[in-house]
Amino acid sequence: xxxxxxxxxxxxxxxxxxxxxxxxxxxxxxxxxxxxxxxxxxxxxxxxxxxxxxxxxxxxxxxxxxxxxxxxxxxxxxxxxxxxxxxxxxxxxxxxxxxxxxxxxxxxxxxxx
Amino acid sequence: xxxxxxxxxxxxxxxxxxxxxxxxxxxxxxxxxxxxxxxxxxxxxxxxxxxxxxxxxxxxxxxxxxxxxxxxxxxxxxxxxxxxxxxxxxxxxxxxxxxxxxxxxxxxxxxxxxx
Numbered sequence: 001x002x003x004x005x006x007x008x009x010x011x012x013x014x015x016x017x018x019x020x021x022x023x024x025x026x027x028x029x030x031x032x033x034x035x036x037x038x039x040x041x042x043x044x045x046x047x048x049x050x051x052x053x054x055x056x057x058x059x060x061x062x063x064x065x066x067x068x069x070x071x072x073x074x075x076x077x078x079x080x081x082x083x084x085x086x087x088x089x090x091x092x093x094x095x096x097x098x099x100x101x102x103x104x105x106x107x108x109x110x111x112x113x
Numbered sequence: 114x115x116x117x118x119x120x121x122x123x124x125x126x127x128x129x130x131x132x133x134x135x136x137x138x139x140x141x142x143x144x145x146x147x148x149x150x151x152x153x154x155x156x157x158x159x160x161x162x163x164x165x166x167x168x169x170x171x172x173x174x175x176x177x178x179x180x181x182x183x184x185x186x187x188x189x190x191x192x193x194x195x196x197x198x199x200x201x202x203x204x205x206x207x208x209x210x211x212x213x214x215x216x217x218x219x220x221x222x223x224x225x226x227x228x
Contacts, residue, residue, distance in 0.1 A: 009156075031213045040122070042204060042218035050213060058215065090158065094214065101148065102216060104158040 003027070004105035006091055012111045019078040021108050023091030029103075030096040032074035034058075034066065037088040037107070049074055081112045115140045117207050119219035126195055127227050134190045134222045136205030142166075146214065147181065147188045148206040152221070158204070164188065165210075195226045 007022035025032065030051050035043040035058075045058030047066040055066050063085060067075045074093075078085055088109050092102040116139040126132050138147065149161040162172065164181050172179045176193045192199055202221045208214040 033213075033215070035216075035218075040220055042117075042119075042220045043206075043216070044218070045215055048213055048215060056213075088156070092158075092216075101160045101163055102214075103160070104150075107156040 004091055004093055004103050006089075006105040006108050008108050009106060010109050010111075012113065013078075013081050014113050015082060017078075017081050017112075019081045019110065019112075021076040021078075021089055021091075021110070023074045023076070023093075023105055024072050025074075025091075025093040025103070026072065027093070027095070027103075028071065029093040030071070031094045031102075032068065033092040033094075033102065034064075034074065034076045035090045035092065036060070037090055043090060046076065081110075083112050086110060086112045115142075115145075115207050115209075115217040117205050117217055117219035119203075119205055119222050121222045122220070123223045123225070125225040125227060128197055129194050131191060131193050132195050132224065132226075134192075134203050134205075134224065136188045136190065136219060138186050138188065138205070138207045140207060142209060144210045146208045146210060148204075148208070148216065149179065149188075149190050150204045150206065152202040152204065154201070161190075192224075197226050197228055200224060200226045 004025045033048040034046045049068045065077045091105040094102045118137045145166045147164045150158045178191045180189045205219040206216040
């Protein structure tokens with residue numbers, strides 16, 4: 001079974017802090033994604049990565065950066081957390097084969113005070 | 114630009130009723146994928162189905178069925194004889210067929226099945 005894990009289920013940070021959200025997948029997938037989920041807005045793509053050290057902006061990249069130094073790990077970074085970044089963050093991965101769907105992690109609920 | 118609309122924010126039915134979740138999409142692509150995902154209270158999105166735009170056949174899987182109509186840009190999801198375990202948030206999504214297949218999600222429909 002594909003397993004996508006995220007470092008924390010719940011996280012509370014203060015405004016201005018640097019925040020790292022970690023995602024690890026164990027199926028050697030090339031593509032990895034970070035989404036945020038907000039009520040009434042569904043999931044929106046922040047960043048994605050085609051492969052190691054490759055990254056592209058999604059629909060809402062402002063205030064975020066990412067890092068992919070190893071194939072299995074994709075990190076989302078909030079350089080200076082703000083209250084409007086309070087949200088549920090979901091990581092996903094997929095194999096490059098066209099017929100594969102994205103597999104999601106359990107999510108990290110981040111609260112910025 | 115791609116867009117997915119799930120107009121039903123919340124639906125509440127009594128167990129054993131049938132329920133249909135609506136999904137309407139917009140895309141300029143001639144080929145694309147459509148998806149449904151389920152998000153139970155635990156939070157993890159569970160894949161339910163992927164439909165290729167080439168294939169307009171309806172699909173049935175147990176109590177679940179999907180009606181894809183390209184002419185109306187709709188991909189509706191029906192649960193027959195609903196059960197309490199079907200309670201969840203359901204997302205419809207659209208992706209390109211080439212490249213990374215980034216998903217564009219609808220707003221989600223919260224389905225509550227009451228005993």
